[in-house]
Amino acid sequence: MQWMENTFFDHLDKFSNSLGYENFGIAFSLSSIEWKTTEARDSFIRAITGTDVKGGGE
């Protein structure tokens, strides 16, 4: 198995790292959304945080 983009786990990685670990509840809920594309998800994250998307590495 390989890590895949645009999956629940990928969303959780991006949301938890972008919103902060302490907001895991919100990250969990937002990750459950079926985002049409990763671009749509990332632009949402940028809109609510005002910064670039975090996660996906480090």
Place this chain on the structure above:
Amino acid sequence: MAGNENSGGMRPTAPQNNPANISATGGDGQSGQPQRYMSGLPYGSGGNMQQQAGAPMAQAPSPVAAPSAPGGLNELQGLLAGMTSIDAPPTDPTIPVSTGIDFGRGEGSSSMPAQYRSDQRDTEALDLIKKYLPDLINATRVSDAPDSYKKFVNYLKSQVI
């Protein structure tokens, strides 16, 4: 079949077709409420219909409804009597007014009782995470799983355990 005025059909002179007979207040213009038969009561209780006949229609509710339940106002006053108003002078001047919140003088939210400290949503989220933690951990074993995700799952583990 014309000629008989009781034979049905549209009669312009019938009372229901006279605009002057329409009440300006609609059905509210009627006096009292209709009597209704209450079934299922013991024999003789049907007399309640007569009591209904004397019951007036309820008035339209006013925008500010005064408590009408007996004792309702007194109960409210009783509850409010034990409360300190927001502009009352401090009962203990040594405790800063900002005690209990995470800014200003005094202790932060850690000084609050547990029921005011714990966020219900976080508790629910933790329950959810406890349920799915094994799956979240399994995903860390997937090849190419980013370190940022692994760190986050480690954080969740520390919260749950």
